[in-house]
Every structure is written in C-alpha cells, then in structure tokens.
Amino acid sequence: xxxxxxxxxxxxxxxxxxxxxxxxxxxxxxxxxxxxxxxxxxxxxxxxxxxxxxxxxxxxxxxxxxxxxxxxxxxxxxxxxxxxxxxxxxxxxxxxxxxxxxxxxxxxxxxxxxxxxxxxxxxxxxxxxxxxxxxxxxxxxxxxxxxxxxxxxxxxxxxxxxxxxxxxxxxxxxxxxxxxxxxxxxxxxxxxxxx
Amino acid sequence: xxxxxxxxxxxxxxxxxxxxxxxxxxxxxxxxxxxxxxxxxxxxxxxxxxxxxxxxxxxxxxxxxxxxxxxxxxxxxxxxxxxxxxxxxxxxxxxxxxxxxxxxxxxxxxxxxxxxxxxxxxxxxxxxxxxxxxxxxxxxxxxxxxxxxxxxxxxxxxxxxxxxxxxxxxxxxxxxxxxxxxxxxxxxxxxxxxx
DNA sequence: CTACTGCATTGACCTATGGTAAGAAGTATG
DNA sequence: CATACTTCTTACCATAGGTCAATGCAGTAG
Numbered sequence: 001x002x003x004x005x006x007x008x009x010x011x012x013x014x015x016x017x018x019x020x021x022x023x024x025x026x027x028x029x030x031x032x033x034x035x036x037x038x039x040x041x042x043x044x045x046x047x048x049x050x051x052x053x054x055x056x057x058x059x060x061x062x063x064x065x066x067x068x069x070x071x072x073x074x075x076x077x078x079x080x081x082x083x084x085x086x087x088x089x090x091x092x093x094x095x096x097x098x099x100x101x102x103x104x105x106x107x108x109x110x111x112x113x114x115x116x117x118x119x120x121x122x123x124x125x126x127x128x129x130x131x132x133x134x135x136x137x138x139x140x141x142x143x144x145x146x147x148x149x150x151x152x153x154x155x156x157x158x159x160x161x162x163x164x165x166x167x168x169x170x171x172x173x174x175x176x177x178x179x180x181x182x183x184x185x186x187x188x189x190x191x192x193x194x195x
Numbered sequence: 196x197x198x199x200x201x202x203x204x205x206x207x208x209x210x211x212x213x214x215x216x217x218x219x220x221x222x223x224x225x226x227x228x229x230x231x232x233x234x235x236x237x238x239x240x241x242x243x244x245x246x247x248x249x250x251x252x253x254x255x256x257x258x259x260x261x262x263x264x265x266x267x268x269x270x271x272x273x274x275x276x277x278x279x280x281x282x283x284x285x286x287x288x289x290x291x292x293x294x295x296x297x298x299x300x301x302x303x304x305x306x307x308x309x310x311x312x313x314x315x316x317x318x319x320x321x322x323x324x325x326x327x328x329x330x331x332x333x334x335x336x337x338x339x340x341x342x343x344x345x346x347x348x349x350x351x352x353x354x355x356x357x358x359x360x361x362x363x364x365x366x367x368x369x370x371x372x373x374x375x376x377x378x379x380x381x382x383x384x385x386x387x388x389x390x
Numbered sequence: 391c392t393a394c395t396g397c398a399t400t401g402a403c404c405t406a407t408g409g410t411a412a413g414a415a416g417t418a419t420g
Numbered sequence: 421c422a423t424a425c426t427t428c429t430t431a432c433c434a435t436a437g438g439t440c441a442a443t444g445c446a447g448t449a450g
Contacts, residue, residue: 060336060340062340062341066340068336068339068340069339070332070335070336070339082325082328082329083325083328083329083332083333086325086329087325087329092333092336093332093336126321126324129321129324129325129328130277130278130281130282130324132328133277133278133324133327133328133331134277134278134281134282136328136331136332136335137265137277137278137288137331138278138287139335140265140331140334140335140338141255141263141265141287141288143335143338143339143371144263144264144265144338144368144369144370144371145255145257145261145263145371146257147406148406148407167426167427167428168427168428169426169427169428173339174339175339176338176339176340177407177408178407178408178409179427179428179429180407180408180409180410180428180429180430181406181407181408182428183428183429183430184406184407184429184430185407186428186429187429187430342436343436343437362396362397362398363397363398364396364397364398372436372437372438373437373438373439374397374398374399375398375399375400375437375438375439375440376436376437376438377398378398378399378400379399379400379436379437380437381398381399382399382400
C-alpha cells in the first residue's frame, strides 16, 4: 500500500493522510514494456501518467518521418499531452516507453475530483502548471539564443541521471540537432577536458 | 466603466455581472510610452499586465548583449514573467513597451482573490495556463524540427496582425534567426509568389 | 532643407550544423 | 556461437544561417 505514487502524494504534494485512500481508489496502474505506445499522434489524449518506475518520451513526427523529442519523464514525473488532455483535441504528439515501466494512470476527471477532495492537491497541480511554463520558456530561450554546445551542457547539468539512460541520438533529438552533430559537440568538449 | 478589461472579464472570462465591481476595485491602470521598461532582468516580477491598448515584449539578453524575444502581447493579452511572479525568484527576462500602451496592472494576490470571488475567473486562469503550455510546446516543436522559413510562415499565419506592427528584426529575434536571414527568407518566399 | 537615426536589404565571405556513408563497438536474438 | 541490430563515431561534402560592411530609404529633429 506504500506505493511510490502515494508516497509522492503524501511527501511532495502534502496531501493529508485522511485523503490518500480516497485518491488511491480513483487511479489504476499499468505495467509496460520498452517500445510500448501510450499515445499516437492524431488520437485524443485521455490520460495522464505518473512514472513509478521507468522512462517515457513525448515526441512529434515530421513529414519526413523524423522524430523530435519534446519531453522525457522518469521516476516521480508526470507525463501527458496536456493540450490534448485538457482541450480534448487530437494530439500532435505521441508518447512511448523507453524502458520497462510501472505507471499510475488517471484522467482529467481525476484531477478535478482530487482537487475538490484535497486543497493541497489543487495547489500542487497549479504549481506543476506554473513550473512547466517556466521550464518550457527557459528551453525556448536556449533554442533561440544558444549554440548546440551550450544547450547540451545545460541538458546534462539539468538531467545528469537521464544522460546515462537515454541513447545519445534521443538527446540530440531533444536538443534539436542530429546525432552526428551531438557526437562532434561531445568530441569538442572532451578535447577541452570537459568532464 | 466599460473598460476593455471589464469587457474581457465579462465576455471572455464569463465573470458574473455582480462580481465585476469587486474585481474592478482591485486593479489599477498605467499609461506607458514606447520604450518604457516594465521589468528588468534580475528583478522579481511583481505584476501581471493586461494590454488594453498597445504592445509589449518579453525578452532575454545574452552575454553578448543580444536580445532574444520570448513573447509579444497586444490588445486583450496578458503579459507577465509567470515564473518570477509565481515563484518569487529573480526574472531572467525583461519586459518593455513597443508602442504607447494602456495597461491594467495587478499582482499574484489579485489572481488568488479573484479566483475565490469568481469561480469563472479561476477556471479561466487555469485555461490560460493550459493554453500557454500548449502554445510553448508547439513553439519548441517548431524550433527543434522546422526551418527558419517554416517558422516564419507559422508566425505570420498565427500573428498576421502583429506582423505589420512589429519591426522585422524583432520577428527575427522571436524566430531565433538574424534580421539578415529573415530578409533572405522573405526574398525567397516572394520569389515563390508567396503572398 | 539638411542631418541624423533606425530599419531593411544585399553581397561576400565564414561557420555551425546537416546529409551521407562507412566502420567499430556493443548488445540482443535465434 | 553466429547473426543482426543499434548506437556511436569519423570523414567528406553540402547547406542554412551568421557576420560584417555597404547602401538605400524613410521618418524626424534641428
């Protein structure tokens, strides 16, 4: 009964003990394998996921079939295509599984119910939205103003743990460059005794 | 009494008539001139602005003194550095005035009070956050996956009105390219009979 | 009218990053 | 163990976009 999600709700979201069982009733869990697909572009996203264990990615596929990674989510992160979930419109993005994963699954209705049950949950949900905006804005600022090398350095500072779990070509995709370019960037950094 | 802001609250946010005077009491207005500065990077952002008339921009300045524009706001748009406003941390970004403007000014406390006075306001505020995220994500997707030309075409489709009011070098800055490059992109498009 | 200022354009040249192809190393699979 | 696959790297060339400098063209202050 002491799942990572309940622990997170209790310790991080500060949901009161008495409310935990009420929320626990409303969620379900899924066990997924590497390469499983959770959302395909064109579908409406009906769920939000909380990663208890594993790793997910949110990405788009362009007209040439190239994938562009918008977001990763590992342990204790939420993942969804919020635009599609909230507005009920088809998603431009897909979500799939990079490592065998254990997920908590819920929907928009859960968020509303949980917000009315627990004021702390409501507050935390707004915190998540605000934080997400801050993060995306910072990333845009890097994309319009910084070199591939600077962006890579930012990435490994921010996601040191993920850097080891994610193949480099996916990091390149997240940074908006090709795997070959990232390889060259890394070579350049290693020549400068970086790391 | 029929200010653009109250009209917006009533018609777009769907705040009830009886709540309008309560909210109106809590705001103030400012009249600003082109080039006035509303927020300087390094300061904590204390306000959110609603543009009744005029045009604002949110931008960063990099170590070489180059400006990178993150966002514009014209009539009936809200502008703030939400990260700094919500978290109380110093802003990486600045806000200034591109055209003589009339603004409604309020703070985070207003948002909370207004949310408790008017359920419609609370709902709309969450809508704004969700919409902002959707918009930023889309922009990131373009920055990591699309050419300067594609991004420019997206921009003028989305902001046809602004395209005429904003100097091209600022549009270039928003797109993450130089003014010279934008000029060449435009030349290329005109050769293809674009527009 | 003249001078000044800011913006857009253009050309010549340069640099960062992309495209392609190949090989090396590691890892999964039968 | 053998094979196939994925990832990473490297080399070579191509290209988008950056840099710098010059020009032209308003708008506007004197």
